[in-house]
Structures are given as C-alpha cells and as structure tokens.
Amino acid sequence: MSNTVADLMRRNLLDVFNEPDPERRAAAIAETYAEDVVWHEPDRIVRGRDALAHRAAELREQTPDWVFYPDGPVSVNDDLGHLDFRYGPSGQPPVVSGMDIAHCKNGVIVELYTLVTEVPQPS
Structure with a gap:
C-alpha cells in the first residue's frame, strides 16, 4: 500500500x-x-511501534468516550505533514485542541510531534 503524507x-x-x-x-x-517511530508527546517520548500501540491503548482506556476529529485540512510540505485536531467527549464541545506534525519517509511516519492546548470551557 502506498500512503501519501496526507x-x-x-x-x-x-x-x-x-x-x-x-x-x-x-x-x-x-x-x-x-x-x-519516535513520537514526541508534551510529557514524554515514545519509541517504537509497540510502545506507540501501548500508549494509544492507554489513551483509549483513560477517555473511552472521547473522539478525535480533524480541525481543517492536512498541510503537506515535502515529507512533512501537519493536521490540527480537536478531542473530547463524543457529541460535546472539545476539551482539547492540538496538532500533529509528522516526518514521513518511504510511505510511513518516522517521527511524530503532538502539541495540545486545553480549550476554555463555557462557565
């Protein structure tokens, strides 16, 4: 399968x-x-597919009813990709916004950076 950066x-x-x-x-x-793969999260660095899989499972367990959704189109510059996202309980306003920036090579992500910001909630 040939994957584009997008x-x-x-x-x-x-x-x-x-x-x-x-x-x-x-x-x-x-x-x-x-x-x-090396994944840079705000509070840790995760190395390798197995560790990434473990961390993805942890996130699902911590917030099982939350969903990610894209917040705009994917931006691509050569072998770099960028995608803004929102994250929060399904069907409710997002709690977190963020972005993923990835370095891609030979049809896979080799390095991923995730940046997040809490979304102010209405009082």
Missing part, C-alpha cells in the same frame, strides 16, 4: 487514535508507522 496524517488520527478495536488499531499502526 493519508498518513489522517490514518494517524482516525485509524489509530480513534480506533476502539485493538486488532484494527494494530493493523493501522503496522501500515502507518516505521518500526522505530
């Missing part, structure tokens, strides 16, 4: 981090990331 950015958000089924998520991880 495809990889959408798969990262929707097919990996939004996927509740562990087997489908594992298949998406195998097709989306390099074996030695």
Whole structure:
C-alpha cells in the first residue's frame, strides 16, 4: 500500500487514535508507522511501534468516550505533514485542541510531534 503524507496524517488520527478495536488499531499502526517511530508527546517520548500501540491503548482506556476529529485540512510540505485536531467527549464541545506534525519517509511516519492546548470551557 502506498500512503501519501496526507493519508498518513489522517490514518494517524482516525485509524489509530480513534480506533476502539485493538486488532484494527494494530493493523493501522503496522501500515502507518516505521518500526522505530519516535513520537514526541508534551510529557514524554515514545519509541517504537509497540510502545506507540501501548500508549494509544492507554489513551483509549483513560477517555473511552472521547473522539478525535480533524480541525481543517492536512498541510503537506515535502515529507512533512501537519493536521490540527480537536478531542473530547463524543457529541460535546472539545476539551482539547492540538496538532500533529509528522516526518514521513518511504510511505510511513518516522517521527511524530503532538502539541495540545486545553480549550476554555463555557462557565
């Protein structure tokens, strides 16, 4: 399967981090990331597909009713991709906004940076 940078950015958000089924998520991880992928989160660095899969499962367990959704189109510059996202309880205003920036090579993500900001909630 040949993935474009835009495809990889959408798969990262929707097919990996939004996927509740562990087997489908594992298949998406195998097709989306390099074996030695490095993911930079605000509070940690995750190295390798297995660690990324474990961390994705943790996020699903911590907020099982929350969903990610794109907040605009994917931006691409050569082998870099950028996608803004929103995250929060399904059917409710988002709690978090953020962005993913990925370096892609040979049809997979080799390095991913995630930045997040809490969305102010109405009082």
